[in-house]
Amino acid sequence: MKLLWLIDIHFDFLSRPQRAAFLARLAVQAPQAVLLGGDLSIAPRLAEDLKSIGDALLVPLYFVLGNHDFYYGSIEKICRQVRRVCHQRKELFWLEDTGCVPLTNEVALVGHGCWGDGRAGDCWWSSLELIDFFVIKEFKALDKGRRLQLMNRLGDEAADHLGRLCREAACYYRRVIVLTHVAPFFETCLHEGRSDPEGLPFFCCQSAGETLREVAMEFPAVAFTVLSGNTHSPAYHQILPNLESRVSGARYYDSGFALLEY
Ligand SMILES: [Fe+2]
Numbered sequence: 502m503k504l505l506w507l508i509d510i511h512f513d514f515l516s517r518p519q520r521a522a523f524l525a526r527l528a529v530q531a532p533q534a535v536l537l538g539g540d541l542s543i544a545p546r547l548a549e550d551l552k553s554i555g556d557a558l559l560v561p562l563y564f565v566l567g568n569h570d571f572y573y574g575s576i577e578k579i580c581r582q583v584r585r586v587c588h589q590r591k592e593l594f595w596l597e598d599t600g601c602v603p604l605t606n607e608v609a610l611v612g613h614g615c616w617g618d619g620r621a622g623d624c625w626w627s628s629l630e631l632i633d634f635f636v637i638k639e640f641k642a643l644d645k646g647r648r649l650q651l652m653n654r655l656g657d658e659a660a661d662h663l664g665r666l667c668r669e670a671a672c673y674y675r676r677v678i679v680l681t682h683v684a685p686f687f688e689t690c691l692h693e694g695r696s697d698p699e700g701l702p703f704f705c706c707q708s709a710g711e712t713l714r715e716v717a718m719e720f721p722a723v724a725f726t727v728l729s730g731n732t733h734s735p736a737y738h739q740i741l742p743n744l745e746s747r748v749s750g751a752r753y754y755d756s757g758f759a760l761l762e763y
């Protein structure tokens with residue numbers, strides 16, 4: 502099966518002709534399905550940008566959301582809006598709602614956007630302040646302690662979701678593709694090509710990573726491939742013999758894609 506993997510394409514950075522040219526480049530690839538790993542856009546234009554990809558490719562679009570997709574909006578409202586759009590469009594599938602998706606007889610897809618959950622590195626020591634904390638409603642006006650509580654909670658929700666669906670998929674499929682926005686392993690959370698202890702609490706969803714390691718050890722005959730982005734810095738690491746983590750590089754103003762064959 503030919504899959505097109507898109508992540509961190511940040512359509513809001515592109516002009517209308519640039520978006521149209523990019524969509525035309527995607528259509529030429531003639532994929533059988535698209536995996537969209539978040540940071541497509543920003544909240545005010547997310548629904549329209551999702552529909553534009555669906556219209557251009559006319560194949561199933563399986564997606565998770567990234568932190569930028571909530572910018573200038575709220576997590577709660579965007580989740581409701583995305584659910585509505587998916588009900589209207591038969592080609593759009595938000596992986597937080599769909600459960601485990603069979604791609605072939607042997608390969609299943611699960612996904613969750615995940616969040617930097619504050620558990621990797623030292624959140625209290627880090628002086629990093631993400632833009633997220635000023636432009637996403639749920640984070641605004643939180644002090645450092647309450648912000649960390651929210652990051653922990655969002656990470657735990659992602660871990661629960663991925664653990665449940667990976668275990669379900671692993672009972673029936675030889676390979677499980679796990680699509681996330683935030684990478685779950687510190688080994689692949691790089692910033693400009695190197696590990697950044699200040700950034701790790703915000704760029705790694707450690708709770709999801711711990712859960713994925715547990716699941717992979719429970720099912721040694723199943724191969725788990727985790728596809729992520731967010732840091733815009735490419736990375737690959739074999740976490741366990743049957744668990745690999747791949748992070749896609751990305752550049753603002755120059756959207757890219759990767760083809761995967763299963
Ligand atoms: Fe991004």
Ligand SMILES: [Fe+2]
Pocket residue numbers: 540567568569682731732
């Ligand atoms: Fe991101």
